[in-house]
Amino acid sequence: MTARKTEERVKAGILVTGTEVLTATIRDENGPWLSERLAELGVELVVIMVVADRPADLLAALEHMKASGIDLIITTGGLGPTADDLTAEVVSGFTGRQLALDEEMESKISAILARYAASAPVNMSTEALVAANRKQAMVPEGAIALDPIGTAPGLIVPGDGPVVLVLPGPPRELRPMWAAALGQPMLRGVLDRATPLLSYRLRMFGTPESELASSLRDIEAGGVETGGLEITTCLRRGEVEIDVRYRDGAKADAEALRDALVERHAETVFSFDGTTIDEIVAGLLKDRRLALAESCSAGLLAARITSIPGASKYFAGGVVAYSNAAKADLLGVDPAAIGAHGAVSPEVAGQMASGALERFEADVAVAITGIAGPGGGTEDKPVGFVCFEAVTAEGRSESRSLVIPGGRSDIRDRSALVGMHLLRRLLS
Amino acid sequence: MTARKTEERVKAGILVTGTEVLTATIRDENGPWLSERLAELGVELVVIMVVADRPADLLAALEHMKASGIDLIITTGGLGPTADDLTAEVVSGFTGRQLALDEEMESKISAILARYAASAPVNMSTEALVAANRKQAMVPEGAIALDPIGTAPGLIVPGDGPVVLVLPGPPRELRPMWAAALGQPMLRGVLDRATPLLSYRLRMFGTPESELASSLRDIEAGGVETGGLEITTCLRRGEVEIDVRYRDGAKADAEALRDALVERHAETVFSFDGTTIDEIVAGLLKDRRLALAESCSAGLLAARITSIPGASKYFAGGVVAYSNAAKADLLGVDPAAIGAHGAVSPEVAGQMASGALERFEADVAVAITGIAGPGGGTEDKPVGFVCFEAVTAEGRSESRSLVIPGGRSDIRDRSALVGMHLLRRLLS
Numbered sequence: 127m128t129a130r131k132t133e134e135r136v137k138a139g140i141l142v143t144g145t146e147v148l149t150a151t152i153r154d155e156n157g158p159w160l161s162e163r164l165a166e167l168g169v170e171l172v173v174i175m176v177v178a179d180r181p182a183d184l185l186a187a188l189e190h191m192k193a194s195g196i197d198l199i200i201t202t203g204g205l206g207p208t209a210d211d212l213t214a215e216v217v218s219g220f221t222g223r224q225l226a227l228d229e230e231m232e233s234k235i236s237a238i239l240a241r242y243a244a245s246a247p248v249n250m251s252t253e254a255l256v257a258a259n260r261k262q263a264m265v266p267e268g269a270i271a272l273d274p275i276g277t278a279p280g281l282i283v284p285g286d287g288p289v290v291l292v293l294p295g296p297p298r299e300l301r302p303m304w305a306a307a308l309g310q311p312m313l314r315g316v317l318d319r320a321t322p323l324l325s326y327r328l329r330m331f332g333t334p335e336s337e338l339a340s341s342l343r344d345i346e347a348g349g350v351e352t353g354g355l356e357i358t359t360c361l362r363r364g365e366v367e368i369d370v371r372y373r374d375g376a377k378a379d380a381e382a383l384r385d386a387l388v389e390r391h392a393e394t395v396f397s398f399d400g401t402t403i404d405e406i407v408a409g410l411l412k413d414r415r416l417a418l419a420e421s422c423s424a425g426l427l428a429a430r431i432t433s434i435p436g437a438s439k440y441f442a443g444g445v446v447a448y449s450n451a452a453k454a455d456l457l458g459v460d461p462a463a464i465g466a467h468g469a470v471s472p473e474v475a476g477q478m479a480s481g482a483l484e485r486f487e488a489d490v491a492v493a494i495t496g497i498a499g500p501g502g503g504t505e506d507k508p509v510g511f512v513c514f515e516a517v518t519a520e521g522r523s524e525s526r527s528l529v530i531p532g533g534r535s536d537i538r539d540r541s542a543l544v545g546m547h548l549l550r551r552l553l554s
Numbered sequence: 555m556t557a558r559k560t561e562e563r564v565k566a567g568i569l570v571t572g573t574e575v576l577t578a579t580i581r582d583e584n585g586p587w588l589s590e591r592l593a594e595l596g597v598e599l600v601v602i603m604v605v606a607d608r609p610a611d612l613l614a615a616l617e618h619m620k621a622s623g624i625d626l627i628i629t630t631g632g633l634g635p636t637a638d639d640l641t642a643e644v645v646s647g648f649t650g651r652q653l654a655l656d657e658e659m660e661s662k663i664s665a666i667l668a669r670y671a672a673s674a675p676v677n678m679s680t681e682a683l684v685a686a687n688r689k690q691a692m693v694p695e696g697a698i699a700l701d702p703i704g705t706a707p708g709l710i711v712p713g714d715g716p717v718v719l720v721l722p723g724p725p726r727e728l729r730p731m732w733a734a735a736l737g738q739p740m741l742r743g744v745l746d747r748a749t750p751l752l753s754y755r756l757r758m759f760g761t762p763e764s765e766l767a768s769s770l771r772d773i774e775a776g777g778v779e780t781g782g783l784e785i786t787t788c789l790r791r792g793e794v795e796i797d798v799r800y801r802d803g804a805k806a807d808a809e810a811l812r813d814a815l816v817e818r819h820a821e822t823v824f825s826f827d828g829t830t831i832d833e834i835v836a837g838l839l840k841d842r843r844l845a846l847a848e849s850c851s852a853g854l855l856a857a858r859i860t861s862i863p864g865a866s867k868y869f870a871g872g873v874v875a876y877s878n879a880a881k882a883d884l885l886g887v888d889p890a891a892i893g894a895h896g897a898v899s900p901e902v903a904g905q906m907a908s909g910a911l912e913r914f915e916a917d918v919a920v921a922i923t924g925i926a927g928p929g930g931g932t933e934d935k936p937v938g939f940v941c942f943e944a945v946t947a948e949g950r951s952e953s954r955s956l957v958i959p960g961g962r963s964d965i966r967d968r969s970a971l972v973g974m975h976l977l978r979r980l981l982s
Contacts, residue, residue, distance in 0.1 A: 148599055150586035151788045151797075157604070158578035171576055172611060174604040176585070183600060183622075190618045194611075360579045369579075418874070424860035425853025428874040432852035435928050435962055443880035445873055446846070446856040452871035452914055456884065486880055500863050534863055 136169045136198065136320035139191040139288075143204040143213055144295055145178040155297045156202040163304065165371065168320035172196055179204055184216040192220075192287045198316045199288045203295030205278035207258030214264060214281060217292055221285035223266035231271050231279055232263035238277050270310055275299040282312045289316050323356070323371040326380070328387060329397035330366045331547050335359060338366060338391075345386045351379045364543045365403070396550065403546045404434055410553040411440040417486035418444030418545075419457050419478035421469070422496035422512060426542040442486040447478065457481030468507065470495050472527055475513040483517060490553065492516045492545050496530075498537045510537050516548040524552045564597045564626065564748040567619040567716075571632040571641055572723055573606040583725045584630040591732065593799065596748035600624055607632055612644040620648075620715045626744045627716045631723030633706035635686030642692060642709060645720055649713035651694035659699050659707055660691035666705050698738055703727040710740045717744050751784070751799040754808070756815060757825035758794045759975050763787060766794060766819075773814045779807045792971045793831070824978065831974045832862055838981040839868040845914035846872030846973075847885050847906035849897070850924035850940060854970040870914040875906065881923075885909030896935065898923050900955055903941040911945060918981065920944045920973050924958075926965045940969050944976040952980045 140157050147154045157174045164171050172194060177183040184204075191199050204213035218225045236259050262278055265271045272280035276299040281292035291307055293300045307313050330338070338359055346352050354376030358369040368387065372380045388395050396403065408431075418428050428444040431437055445456045450469055453459040458481040459474055467473040478493035496512025503509035510530040517523040526548060530540045568585050575582045585602045592599050600622060605611040612632075619627050632641035646653045664687050690706055693699045700708035704727040709720035719735055721728045735741050758766070766787055774780050782804030786797040796815065800808045816823050824831065836859075846856050856872040859865055873884045878897055881887040886909040887902055895901040906921035924940025931937035938958040945951040954976060958968045 146786075146788070148589065148602065149593060149786070150589040151786055153586065158581065161576065161578040165577060172605070173615070174576065176602040177600070186618070186622055187601070190614070194614055358574075358577065358579055360574070420853070423857075424865075424869075425848070425856030425872065425874065428853030428876075429851075429857055429966070432874075432876065432926075432966075433963065437852075438876055438930075441852075441876050443874045443876040443884065444853065445884070446853065446871045448856075448860065448866055448869045448871040449914075455915075456871065456873070456913060485884060486877075487883075498860075535861065538857070538860075 136316060137172050137194075137196045138164050138169050138198040138200065139172055139194070139196040140174045141184070141187050141191070141199060141201045142174065142176040143179055143184060143201060144176075147203075148176050148178050156293075156295070156300050159297065159301065160200055160202075160304070166323060166325070167317050168323045168373070169198065169317060170320075179212065181212055181216050184213065185220060188217070188220045188290070192285075196288050197319075198291065198313075200291045200293060202293050202300060205262070205280070205292065205294045207262055207277070213292055214262075214266070217281065217283055217290050218264075218266040221266060221269075221283050221290060223268055223283065223285075225264040226267055227260065228263050228265040228271055231265065232259060235259050235262050235274060235277060235279070238274060270312055272303055272306055272310075275302045280307065282307060282310055284312060289313065321373050323373060324377065324380070325369060325371040326384060326398070327370075327400040328368040328384065328395055329400075329403070330368070330391060330394045331364070331396055331403070331543075332394040333366060333391050335361050335366055338368070341387065341390050345383060345390075348386070350382045350386055351376075352383060355380055355383060357383075364540050396547070403543070403550065404430060407431070407546050407549050407553075408434045408437070408440075410550060411490070414440055414489040414553075415442045415486070416440055416549075417442050417482040417488035417491045419482040419491065419493040420444060420446050421448060421453070421478070421494060422498040423494045423538050423541040423545065424448060426538055427492065427494060427545045430542050430546065442488050445482060445485070453478060457485065470497055470507055470511060470513060472513050472515070472525055475515040475525065475527075476517075476523075479515040479517045479523075483519060489519045490516070490549070492549055494541050494545050496537065496541055498534045498541075500534060512537070512541050512544070514541075514544055514548050516545075516552045518552065522552065524548050564744060565600045565622075565624045566592050566597050566626040566628065567600055567622070567624045568602045569612070569615050569619070569627060569629045570602065570604040571607055571612060571629060572604075575631075576604050576606050582630075584721075584723070584728050587725065587729065588628055588630075588732070594751065594753070595745050596751045596801070597626065597745060598748075607640065609640055609644050612641065613648060616645070616648045616718070620713075624716050625747075626719065626741075628719045628721060630721050630728060633690070633708070633720065633722045635690055635705070641720055642694070645709065645711055645718050646692075646694040649694060649697075649711050649718060651696055651711065651713075653692040654695055655688065656691050656693040656699055659693065660687060663687050663690050663702060663705060663707070666702060698740055700731055700734055700738075703730045708735065710735060710738055712740060717741065749801050751801060752805065752808070753797060753799040754812060754826070755798075755828040756796040756812065756823055757828075757831070758796070758819055758822045759792070759824055759831070759971075760822040761794060761819050763789050763794055766796070769815065769818050773811060773818075776814070778810045778814055779804075780811060783808055783811060785811075792968050824975070831971070831978065832858060835859070835974050835977050835981075836862045836865070836868075838978060839918070842868055842917040842981075843870045843914070844868055844977075845870045845910040845916035845919045847910040847919065847921040848872060848874050849876060849881070849906070849922060850926040851922045851966050851969040851973065852876060854966055855920065855922060855973045858970050858974065870916050873910060873913070881906060885913065898925055898935055898939060898941060900941045900943070900953055903943040903953065903955075904945075904951075907943040907945045907951075911947060917947045918944070918977070920977055922969050922973050924965065924969055926962045926969075928962060938965050940965070940972070942969075942972055942976050944973075944980045946980065950980065952976050 175187045269283040278294045280303045283290040356371040447453040459477040475493045479491045482491040493515045499509030514526040530537045603615045697711040706722045708731045711718040784799040875881040887905040903921045907919045910919040921943045927937030942954045958965045
């Protein structure tokens with residue numbers, strides 16, 4: 127991955143609180159998500175800090191960010207009703223604002239808790255409920271309280287330095303609350319000082335990242351101005367993503383770059399607007415019936431096809447033909463072909479695809495057979511050797527045989543991905 | 555997830571450098587991994603910081619950690635040959651140690667680069683190669699250089715405060731280098747001041763986290779001393795994990811807790827040593843032949859079974875019978891049964907399992923049929939309603955019908971997991 131930076135403006139820091147994140151018990155989903163949102167707004171993220179639920183550590187992190195000249199601090203987590211949830215208290219101390227009971231918020235939380243209490247795993251005493259309720263309704267003076275999505279309200283707290291946006295930890299609460307916070311003038315006052323970035327994303331399959339890097343150099347040398355563009359290229363699960371971010375003044379350059387990239391790599395650029403291969407294939411399959419015959423990918427292509435809601439409209443089904451007997455009995459592969467060419471061969475892939483087409487009375491079929499390893503490789507057919515065939519009932523077909531690098535799980539995942547792209551080529 | 559802390563000892567901080575991590579282009583794998591390693595050694599991780607490849611930000615983060623009284627700082631990333639790889643330089647400034655050329659390291663790197671150069675995507679000039687080579691061979695005075703796993707050496711740098719361990723960013727380089735660093739007395743000098751923790755992990759399926767929390771309270775009330783134990787419970791992909799960490803003196807308490815948990819939850823505790831359900835099922839299947847019939851899980855159970863190398867010894871194959879026609883044609887389900895009970899019914903699950911057993915000539919078969927949503931739910935059979943059947947050729951069987959909460963992807967993943975656990979019950 128490579129990135130080139132444009133000018134800098136409004137600075138932000140993210141403070142993730144929670145012992146469970148620090149101990150790697152759960153993964154932080156909020157840092158990366160907020161990072162993307164800030165980038166869209168043109169705000170520069172300077173640091174992400176993860177600390178445990180300890181007041182001294184929280185405060186030290188806030189002070190560090192303030193000292194770094196950060197304009198906006200976003201905290202996540204530590205807003206629950208229990209004693210170790212103390213973000214609001216620490217932020218109130220950090221900004222020098224007294225906590226005061228927000229009675230309107232108290233009654234909102236009270237109503238929410240009443241609904242939860244009925245289904246609570248453990249009976250809470252009324253006293254404990256009232257205390258928890260009150261704790262969560264304490265708001266620093268001059269701050270804005272954001273309505274709870276779960277049970278905890280968020281906060282926007284002005285300070286003599288950075289504004290602090292206090293958000294809850296669960297992503298399903300944090301994301302809607304972020305959207306709500308964007309409507310608040312106190313937060314907009316900071317965010318709007320940044321120039322929002324425009325962006326586009328191209329996706330490619332089959333062009334190595336190194337070749338793309340060399341294209342980018344050639345395109346620059348050919349006169350396309352890229353100084354005002356932030357170009358990020360990233361290999362993600364077998365496909366190359368190119369993200370280009372730019373401010374309004376560099377729009378013509380950004381478009382010239384896109385045109386030049388698409389012209390050079392017309393064969394491999396498959397998405398111009400961030401659409402995924404799964405969505406593209408779903409669109410192409412619309413009025414057709416698909417059947418699958420999988421060996422080494424063992425259901426991963428079927429799982430991928432059906433990950434899109436509504437797949438039952440076009441997906442008939444598939445056979446995971448792991449054994450030779452299954453290839454013969456369920457897909458009608460000729461055992462003599464397996465004997466002559468091996469179970470991993472273009473011939474057998476072809477017969478698996480035809481068998482699937484016929485058994486499921488489908489319009490399109492894809493077959494995958496390969497050696498996922500770690501055992502089973504030979505000199506002729508090493509681990510990672512995989513044969514693909516995609517056919518239509520009208521007799522059109524696409525086939526591939528290739529050696530996929532990596533371990534067992536890479537080879538299996540990549541096989542399903544190649545299957546998706548073969549389907550796209552066959553149908554478009 | 556809940557955690558209770560034991561006494562504190564040696565403190566560590568992790569500094570993740572890299573614009574690509576900060577911008578969420580790639581996920582940080584190193585922070586969580588190192589966090590687990592440190593916990594095993596009894597070292598307390600105080601903070602993880604993620605910053606871009608900018609000297610001022612790196613230095614500010616190092617100073618913050620030093621000011622926090624941290625004993626060991628581990629940096630990851632920024633060790634490459636290019637201009638924005640500057641961790642070694644910044645750490646040398648931070649510790650007040652001059653960089654000096656390590657000639658032995660220079661020739662080691664040189665040999666590695668010569669091997670890479672042949673396969674490099676772009677031709678590097680000899681001059682650029684020599685400069686890159688020299689840059690990576692600069693070692694702070696008094697520091698220990700760790701041999702490269704890729705092309706970049708690591709460092710252990712003593713300071714007037716924390717020791718700094720400098721590791722490369724790619725996980726495949728970082729992990730072996732961490733292991734090598736553990737052999738160095740300079741690092742051991744810090745680590746060995748911590749008392750290593752002992753630990754065990756139980757896994758449960760079918761006991762809600764809230765019930766477990768209540769069991770833990772009852773066990774404590776019943777006289778098991780848990781003050782010296784760090785107990786973490788975490789719901790991970792449908793199973794509850796209980797991690798118990800303790801110092802040697804609390805061994806008897808830790809064992810008493812384990813015995814009490816296992817006694818109370820004998821039905822649902824399935825793993826006592828961290829073994830996964832996938833490994834357990836693989837062991838149970840050993841001399842049997844397995845066949846699958848999947849509808850809503852659509853290949854996810856097959857993919858899970860075959861994720862274990864050597865699965866071809868016991869896995870015959872499966873049918874992803876997404877359409878009713880596929881259920882009838884490929885698994886011999888009676889269309890009248892679908893008409894009478896619906897495609898998602900215990901009756902159809904039973905016929906799918908028998909069909910799979912027969913078509914694949916298997917010893918064991920599992921069938922899954924359900925409503926993954928978001929559409930297709932009714933009042934009687936809401937989204938998430940899934941029917942399971944596991945049968946053996948000898949006629950033993952286990953069946954379940956349940957409503958799985960969550961979205962489409964949760965329902966599909968959980969269906970495959972329930973299939974694994976049903977298989978375990980049937981075979982053990």
